[in-house]
Amino acid sequence: MVNANYPALRMLYKKYRDDGFEILAFPVNQFGCQAPGTSEMEREYAYRKFQMDDFPVFDKIAVKSKPVRCKGIDPASYEEFKDDPDAILTAPLIDDVTSSSPESPVYAFLKQPPFDGEIPWNYTKFLVGRDGKVLRRYSPGDPLEQGMEEDLKRALAGKELSAKPKNPYL
């Protein structure tokens, strides 16, 4: 399945980073256990998929309000398996504490009304203004189809976003 988020966010980053735009990525192993690697592995994967490595990818966190039980690669075996593309098949797996941890303070902040509601899947996106306040939330789908570029331009210019989101995020 093609993930529209990678090319779309990369395009926006290249186009607007000089105006003060940053992407903050957080690997999360709570949706179909789809981030079983260590933080380092997930970071490298994100760099490959986004085809750029000059944006911050933080360590794995929990974003859901209820814990999820997922397995992950034992960080202790990272050095041994870091270059193995089949690490998920061959490296020892342990209970991933990042999937069963309490929701991170970052997401507790982002998910405040009117942007609340559980994160449904990977690639949910929040646009945050220069003052650190959430401006809009987007579903895991293509951000361009949801009007993110127009929103971003307005946010960078310090203008109010259009009253209605192009797509409601839920």
Add this chain to the structure above:
Amino acid sequence: MDYADDNVVDSSSLGRRTALARVAAIAATIGATTTPVAHARGGVESLYDLTAMQYGKERSLGDFKNKVTVVVNVASE
């Protein structure tokens, strides 16, 4: 008769006032109990007042103050 009816109306409207006052009192109590809950989120005003772990170390999101950011949760499979 009319007088009595007026009295009935009066007492019923008084009852409404009392009820409204009770609702207000309950609302105030709820307000008082939800304030600490909001506070449990740190009373945080800005994403850039928070920190996040990167490379196993705490990083201040203050590094992104005055920028416009998109926060996205990613995965590898």
